[in-house]
Structure formats: C-alpha cells, structure tokens
Amino acid sequence: MADGMQITSIKDKVSTEEWKARVDLAAMYRLTALYGWTDMIFTHISHRVPGPEHHFLINPFGMHFDEITASSLVKIDLEGNIMQETPYSINAAGFTIHSALHANSELANVVMHVHTVDGVGVSAQSEGLLPITQHALQVVHDLAYHDYEGIALDHDERQRILDDMGEKSMLMLRNHGTLTVGESAAAAFVRMFYLEKACSMQVAALSSGRENVRMLGSAVQDVVKGQFSGPTVNMVSNVLAWPGLLRKLDRENPGYAE
Numbered sequence: 001m002a003d004g005m006q007i008t009s010i011k012d013k014v015s016t017e018e019w020k021a022r023v024d025l026a027a028m029y030r031l032t033a034l035y036g037w038t039d040m041i042f043t044h045i046s047h048r049v050p051g052p053e054h055h056f057l058i059n060p061f062g063m064h065f066d067e068i069t070a071s072s073l074v075k076i077d078l079e080g081n082i083m084q085e086t087p088y089s090i091n092a093a094g095f096t097i098h099s100a101l102h103a104n105s106e107l108a109n110v111v112m113h114v115h116t117v118d119g120v121g122v123s124a125q126s127e128g129l130l131p132i133t134q135h136a137l138q139v140v141h142d143l144a145y146h147d148y149e150g151i152a153l154d155h156d157e158r159q160r161i162l163d164d165m166g167e168k169s170m171l172m173l174r175n176h177g178t179l180t181v182g183e184s185a186a187a188a189f190v191r192m193f194y195l196e197k198a199c200s201m202q203v204a205a206l207s208s209g210r211e212n213v214r215m216l217g218s219a220v221q222d223v224v225k226g227q228f229s230g231p232t233v234n235m236v237s238n239v240l241a242w243p244g245l246l247r248k249l250d251r252e253n254p255g256y257a258e
Contacts, residue, residue, distance in 0.1 A: 044094030060088030100158030
C-alpha cells in the first residue's frame with residue numbers, strides 16, 4: 001500500500017460471500033498491474049456481489065491497481081449509487097460499461113476491461129483479431145466487436161454494447177481496448193490473458209507485413225474451438241491457473257486480501 005493510504009478492513013462488516021468476491025477482485029487488480037496491463041488509474045474490473053440486491057464492486061477511482069485491497073473496493077448499485085461508506089468515487093465510464101453487463105448477463109459475474117498497447121492496436125486494425133496463432137484460435141470464436149462511440153459516458157450506449165456482445169465472453173472495443181466476462185474471477189482473467197497474448201502475437205507477426213502472415217483455415221479453427229471449450233477449460237482456469245496466479249501474487253505483491 002502506498003504511503004498515506006490507510007484503508008480500514010471491512011472484513012467483519014460484510015458477508016463471507018462478499019468478502020471472497022472482494023479478495024478475488026482485488027487480486028485481479030494486482031495481477032493486472034503485475035502483467036503490465038494498466039493505464040495508470042484508468043480502466044476497470046468489477047465483480048457482482050452475491051445476493052439479490054444486484055450490487056457490484058469496482059475500483060476506487062484514483063488508486064493505482066497495485067494498491068487496491070479487498071476493503072478499498074467500492075460497492076455500487078445498478079444506478080451508480082455508492083452503497084457503503086468510502087472516501088472514494090468511481091469512474092463514470094467504468095459504471096456505464098460494467099452496469100450494462102452486470103444488469104443483463106448471467107454470465108457476467110466478473111467484467112474485466114483494459115487498454116493495453118497491443119490490445120488497442122489490434123482493436124484499431126480493420127480486420128480485428130486474425131486467425132494466425134494458437135492463442136488467437138482459442139478466442140476468436142468467442143470474440144465480438146463494438147464500434148467506438150467516444151468515452152463511455154452515454155448510458156444509451158449500454159444497450160448497443162449488449163447487442164454487439166450477444167452471447168460471447170469477449171469483446172473488442174474498437175479503437176479502445178479489450179473486455180472479457182466470466183462466471184468467476186479466474187474465468188474472466190484467463191480469458192483476458194489469452195486475448196491479450198493473441199493481440200501481442202498478432203502485432204509481432206504483422207511487423208513483417210500483412211502479406212507474409214499465414215492464416216489458419218476454418219477446419220483447424222473448428223478443431224481448436226472444440227478443444228478450448230467446455231468444463232475442462234473451466235477446470236483448468238479455476239483449479240489450476242487461478243491458484244497459481246494467487247501464489248505468484250502472494251510472492252510478488254501481497255496485501256490484496258486486506
């Protein structure tokens with residue numbers, strides 16, 4: 001935690017289920033910083049709070065991602081009202097995007113959005129993500145696109161985001177960045193890992209010129225789609241990858257679960 005930022009623990013003031021959501025979300029923020037996916041204090045990740053109230057957690061606007069703790073996260077409702085005592089506000093653009101998905105998608109327990117150099121770079125390319133790598137084939141079948149409309153402050157854009165995303169778990173926000181949703185923190189984070197990795201690989205491949213890049217055909221795309229879906233992938237994300245990520249975080253940037 002940065003000097004001067006003292007956050008009082010609220011572990012004893014929330015339910016066990018909410019505390020777990022807070023710890024998982026704080027870990028996602030710290031991991032996002034660890035992987036170099038941050039845009040200073042901007043971009044956002046959110047987690048639905050278990051229960052009937054339709055509340056969700058999001059970052060305190062102004063804190064860097066490597067500073068965020070479970071107790072510092074801000075709980076809001078679907079109208080953007082802050083539902084707890086906190087010295088922090090929230091990012092208005094973050095509310096627009098995340099409230100749309102939390103309110104209307106049962107799959108979107110967790111919503112992750114980043115602005116990386118390579119992710120934004122690919123989002124600005126007319127063809128979007130190309131089927132040129134194994135990583136790309138693991139995500140292209142589950143990737144939708146939404147055209148840029150300016151900074152996401154217009155609440156009317158929420159329906160257009162929903163319409164464009166449909167039943168997909170990943171969204172390329174054109175000229176803007178990448179977004180994933182998941183039933184769990186593990187699912188959303190691992191999807192973002194593969195999407196961002198695929199974008200970085202595409203940027204590297206296209207450095208030799210578009211004419212030199214080898215496209216992978218529809219038949220092999222279908223093979224990889226079948227291999228990278230279903231309960232096996234969820235098990236790998238939740239049971240193997242996520243605990244390993246938490247161990248890495250405990251070694252390199254502990255303190256998120258406070």
